[in-house]
Amino acid sequence: MANFRVVAFGRRDFDDMSYRQFVFREALQGDSQSAVILEKISYVKGEFKDASSYRRLGDKLSSVDAKEFKKCSNKLFYLAVPPVHYEVIISELSLSGLTIPCGGDLGWTRVLLEKPFGSDLETAKRLDLLLAKHFKEEQIFRIDHYLAKESLQNILAFRFSNSIFEPLWSRKFVERVEINFFEERTVAGRGLFYDGLGALLDVGQNHLLAMLSLIAMKKPKDLSAGALHKERAKVLGRLKIFCGQEGVFRRAQYEGYRSESGVAPDSEAETFFTVAAAVLNLRWRNVPFLLSAGKALNESKVEIRIIFRKDDGRLNQNELIFKIRPSEGIAIKFFAKKPGLGSEEIEEKILSFNYDDDAGKNKASDAYEKVLYDAVLGDQTLFASTAEVSAAWKFIAKVRGHWKQAPLKTYKKGSRVEEI
Numbered sequence: 001m002a003n004f005r006v007v008a009f010g011r012r013d014f015d016d017m018s019y020r021q022f023v024f025r026e027a028l029q030g031d032s033q034s035a036v037i038l039e040k041i042s043y044v045k046g047e048f049k050d051a052s053s054y055r056r057l058g059d060k061l062s063s064v065d066a067k068e069f070k071k072c073s074n075k076l077f078y079l080a081v082p083p084v085h086y087e088v089i090i091s092e093l094s095l096s097g098l099t100i101p102c103g104g105d106l107g108w109t110r111v112l113l114e115k116p117f118g119s120d121l122e123t124a125k126r127l128d129l130l131l132a133k134h135f136k137e138e139q140i141f142r143i144d145h146y147l148a149k150e151s152l153q154n155i156l157a158f159r160f161s162n163s164i165f166e167p168l169w170s171r172k173f174v175e176r177v178e179i180n181f182f183e184e185r186t187v188a189g190r191g192l193f194y195d196g197l198g199a200l201l202d203v204g205q206n207h208l209l210a211m212l213s214l215i216a217m218k219k220p221k222d223l224s225a226g227a228l229h230k231e232r233a234k235v236l237g238r239l240k241i242f243c244g245q246e247g248v249f250r251r252a253q254y255e256g257y258r259s260e261s262g263v264a265p266d267s268e269a270e271t272f273f274t275v276a277a278a279v280l281n282l283r284w285r286n287v288p289f290l291l292s293a294g295k296a297l298n299e300s301k302v303e304i305r306i307i308f309r310k311d312d313g314r315l316n317q318n319e320l321i322f323k324i325r326p327s328e329g330i331a332i333k334f335f336a337k338k339p340g341l342g343s344e345e346i347e348e349k350i351l352s353f354n355y356d357d358d359a360g361k362n363k364a365s366d367a368y369e370k371v372l373y374d375a376v377l378g379d380q381t382l383f384a385s386t387a388e389v390s391a392a393w394k395f396i397a398k399v400r401g402h403w404k405q406a407p408l409k410t411y412k413k414g415s416r417v418e419e420i
């Protein structure tokens with residue numbers, strides 16, 4: 001903690017003092033216990049396109065190195081900006097020489113980027129070429145904060161540490177997989193960012209496909225970043241549109257979306273979608289993966305439901321549910337005899353585990369805490385690789401092609417998904 005500094009760089013008119021006040025109010029929400037971090041934060045005002053701004057940033061970083069650390073420090077450049085600014089910032093950062101490591105073990109430089117990486121396969125490739133010009137792959141950290149969520153990391157641990165589930169993990173037992181990403185929040189306050197994307201690119205291309213890859217991938221040969229990236233990319237590379245489920249495809253926008261600040265008055269961006277995907281391999285043939293996401297819905301719930309096939313002649317259908325939000329945990333839906341003399345009735349029961357129940361003992365880490373921690377350690381396991389990003393864009397291109405047949409509908413704020 002002692003040898004740690006945050007130097008914020010932005011266009012807004014702050015100085016160190018006013019920026020700290022802003023962080024105290026908005027991020028720390030007035031929590032005076034966390035306020036000790038404030039003295040570690042400073043602010044450099046600058047324009048993304050202006051070389052002299054980067055010189056000022058460089059001066060600030062050098063003065064911290066010279067006066068406080070008395071050595072060349074490691075530097076993590078975190079681009080928390082809309083993706084349209086990546087190109088200019090990466091180029092300017094490099095031109096300014098700030099990304100050059102000091103050499104030796106100390107003074108590494110790394111760059112953290114937020115999803116989505118590009119807006120289609122072409123732009124993603126261009127971004128990769130640009131990054132490759134200035135950084136080695138081990139310096140690049142592509143954030144998909146869902147990969148860093150405790151409950152997502154747990155999917156592989158759960159699958160590969162419990163011998164009773166993995167044998168069921170195929171078309172033989174699984175009827176379908178549903179990945180639901182429902183949010184009550186609207187896009188208010190983020191209209192400008194969101195309108196350039198729509199739900200499919202905001203969460204579909206990244207978070208939903210990350211969840212799908214963890215459910216459908218093969219067991220990696222070990223838990224190294226390379227082995228995990230390889231298997232996640234392999235399964236994403238096998239994604240196709242699920243034929244025969246055309247009725248499932250939906251695109252819709254909530255009423256009032258076009259009046260949100262930053263949104264174009266004639267915007268065609270979807271705020272809700274459902275897509276049916278197929279994984280073209282032996283294990284998953286004919287198993288639909290139904291991906292749905294939306295804003296301004298009646299509930300906030302992110303979950304993955306593995307729905308098992310029905311037993312012959314019976315109606316009971318077991319489910320395994322990975323709960324991601326609001327609470328994180330795992331639930332199993334099973335059936336048991338209703339207690340009572342002479343009763344033969346079967347009733348549905350739930351076995352469940354919630355991370356919150358373990359709070360204090362094993363508190364789940366926040367996804368962004370984990371992202372930053374791993375980037376500092378240089379561990380790329382929970383970040384997206386180039387191969388995964390390309391495979392995801394190829395699938396998204398298929399969805400966009402298919403969507404031509406799915407006209408944009410509208411729905412009322414607070415709708416249930418079934419009503420859309």
Ligand code: BG6
Pocket residue numbers: 183202203302325367
């Ligand atoms: C972000 C999306 O990546 O994830 C947002 O841009 C979405 O639109 C958010 O609301 C959800 O993340 P979390 O961690 O709050 O579930």
